[in-house]
Amino acid sequence: MTAVPLSRNRNYTLLWGSQAVSEVGFNASLIAFPLVVLAVTGSPAASGVVLAADAIAQLVVGLPGGALVDRWDRRRVMLWCEAVQAVSLVSLALALWQGSASLPHMVFVAAVMGACRALFEPAEDATLPSVVPDSQLATAVAMNSARSSVGQMAGTALGGFLVALGRWVPFAVDAFTHVVAFVGLCFLRVAPRPVTRAPMRHLGREMLDGLRWVWQRPEMRATAVCAVVLNLFFSAYYLVIIVLAQGRGVPSSEIGVMAAMLGVGGVVGALIAPHLVSRLSPHVCIAGVFWALTLLAPMAVFVHNGYLMGALFAGMALLAPTANTTISTHQLLLTPDSMRGRLSGVMNVVVGTAAALGPALGGVLVELLPGSGAVLLCAGGIAIVTVMVTVNPVLRAYPRKDVMA
Incomplete structure (x- = not known):
């Protein structure tokens, strides 16, 4: 049917x-x-x-x-x-x-x-x-x-x-x-689903169960670690680019377009994500966004126009929904209904912490290094995690959606 x-x-x-x-x-x-x-x-x-x-x-x-x-x-x-x-x-x-x-x-x-x-x-x-x-x-x-x-x-x-x-x-x-x-x-x-009436003192144990669930599954652990590193360096990179653009005299209107183009790339990427997920292997879907960032991030050193930088941002965001769709779909199908809230909570905290620390790292890099140096250092960090994703045996054997279902 x-x-x-x-x-x-x-x-x-x-x-x-x-x-x-x-x-x-x-x-x-x-x-x-x-x-x-x-x-x-x-x-x-x-x-x-x-x-x-x-x-x-x-x-x-x-x-x-x-x-x-x-x-x-x-x-x-x-x-x-x-x-x-x-x-x-x-x-x-x-x-x-x-x-x-x-x-x-x-x-x-x-x-x-x-x-x-x-x-x-x-x-x-x-x-x-x-x-x-x-x-x-x-x-x-x-x-x-x-x-x-x-x-x-x-x-x-x-x-x-x-x-x-x-x-x-x-x-x-x-x-x-x-x-x-x-x-x-x-x-x-x-x-309807069962509603638990367990005492609140058991909440800590249930939180640990969620952490344990993620950590004990190699593919969840691998994707979480890679997502943390990527979010840390990309959040830092984003701040560095904004500061660098201001220092180069890029008008604020163009900087606004730069930021908006991340969203444009995300929307277009989300629309094509289901087609890519159904046609490419999970490892290619996940590694694709890492390689896109690795290839595009260093180019900001040579780009002095806000609109061109916006195009780079759109390219960086294009494949992110494909990776997120691959990972999230797998995790939701693998996780029993009784654990799905904790799965989401753990992943949100892990990724959110990296995203929160990234701007602080970017601020330190801008203070210590010239603009181009800070860009290249962030790009180097992204390149390192890209190599990790590419050679990681767990991610290379990431199960297909039809196998999971």
Whole structure:
């Protein structure tokens, strides 16, 4: 029997559509946050504190969040996350409108947003295999990646415009998008699953079970280690490129295009990912993005035009969805439903930690080395991990999706 296309899968379109709206609002408020904090407090350091609160909350809640998602009703987790974010954002929008917003209030809202994402993302990831058949899981994962890229591009562009209308406007719009997402998720229908009533003191053990599950599976361990190193060096590389572009006198408008082209490459890559995954071996799908980065990253030394650098960024992002689709599909199919929340929580924390440390590394490199030297050092780090991926016997024997299913 032929599976219903994803476009006609009611539950998947509800989940995808509700989060497409929510991600636009989230990215709009994310780009607005440092601008608004700076306007309210006059302190660039305060802007950093607010953004750090979001990132720290996401990392701190990541592991326990994944364990809780495996205990609780995942649809309710997603509904509560949307509701809590909407309420917190409304409180901030009202405070800004009345001129009474404070730094602690903004830090609190940022932390709430980070914590809710740390719960929502494992809940959505773990729910996905219950919403689509195994044969369409790779396509669903790729479409979710495209959704994130589109949300980032649209939300980032919208955020600056909304701030110009009023400091409170981006957060009011974000709150509205969470309300829309909440309503959409109310109509989502997922097969019921057992809800665990274990004492909270067992939560630490359950978190360790999630860590152990990832570590004891060689292909998960190998992909996690390589993803950490790649994210660390690429996050550093991204910051180095922005600083280098500013130093070369590249206009801010061109720098904005550079950043946007990462999203463009991600969207195009997500659209072609299902076709590449079905035609190429898993090892080629995974190694492809590493080799693309290795070949393209050093070219930034010779590129002085923001638009050309944007084209390089698009090329770097093009194959990332194919690798992510290959890895995520394999992990979801291999992992039992009772562990999928913890799997997502562990991977989010591991990769998120590397992405958070990367800009700090990039800042140090910019201080210690000339721009070209910092670029080449980051490119060298990416090249080293590319060799690791290419020769690693576990990744070379990575199982195909049809074998896993």
